Amino acid sequence: MAIFNIFIVSKSGGLIYHYDQANAPMQEVEKTFGFPLDIKLKREGSRVVVAFGQRDGIRLGHSLLSVNGVPLTSGTELQDGRDAFEVIEAKENYPLALKFGRPKATTNEKIVLASMFYPLFALAVQLSPELGSSGIQELETDTFKLHCMQTLTGVKFLVVCDPKQAGVDQLLDKLYELYADFALKNPFYSLEMPIRADLFDQNLQIAIEQIERTGFI
Structure with missing residues (x-):
């Protein structure tokens, strides 16, 4: 089990943070x-x-x-x-x-993927037969599973992981907590700025390793 990628998408659909798992399995066929x-x-x-x-x-x-x-x-x-x-x-x-x-995506490709998910999320809300739909929360394929959590301010946290990975909801909550602590509480940070904080990266890495090892934080 593993966490492959993490994306944080701003309210306007811009990619403000991404994490790549260096040990993510590469699918190669010769x-x-x-x-x-x-x-x-x-x-x-x-x-x-x-x-x-x-x-x-x-x-x-x-x-x-x-x-x-x-x-x-x-x-x-x-x-x-x-x-x-x-x-x-x-x-x-x-x-x-x-x-x-399937090679690793470039930074530009990640920006494009984040901007593509934004209208898909909005479309899912409009297509839902239930009023007040929360949009896309999970997308599952045979090789990965995407989890999405949207905050009240419209910021989206995306986790792409192994379909059998446990504890992703806890990881999303921890990601929100770290975002609040190391981004929102920074007086020099604005909501559309990329997140560049060593303590954010370090604490996120600890949380990911714990989730991958034990399935909970």
Whole structure:
């Protein structure tokens, strides 16, 4: 069991804090392909991603990590200087061993994810058949579970963790407590500012380790 990510989103939808678990499991799949390649790849930002034809654990959106053991460095360039698309399109290079996986999100991608969750949360409130809906509280998949708690001021705390992780509600409460102690009580802090406080980071890390080890704080 593990805590993978923590996000704090401001009332206006901006990302003001994020935590990454350095030991979060990476999903990587390597397969040997014949010519022609039966999955479609495309360049998306600085990555080569699967656009069509998911199979054998390779999913849409997974990034190409290496070709015949040679890793991609940036964009479509392999570590040895060759262009990944040129290698993949040449029939004489087959069979090819391609490794795919879900790389860690960049800071810009985390900002985009936080801004995307904001309208989804608002939409869930509007679609709810019950008046006074609290919005999205949990989203569960086969590989992770997302927990969300919104404060009275509209700040959202998001925890992405293993589906079997216990004690997440206690972690959310502790996160709110640390936010109040080390952000709101700081006279120089405003609600839309990023949270940069060593004591906040240290106390959050202690709480995460305790939750992962015992399931409670």
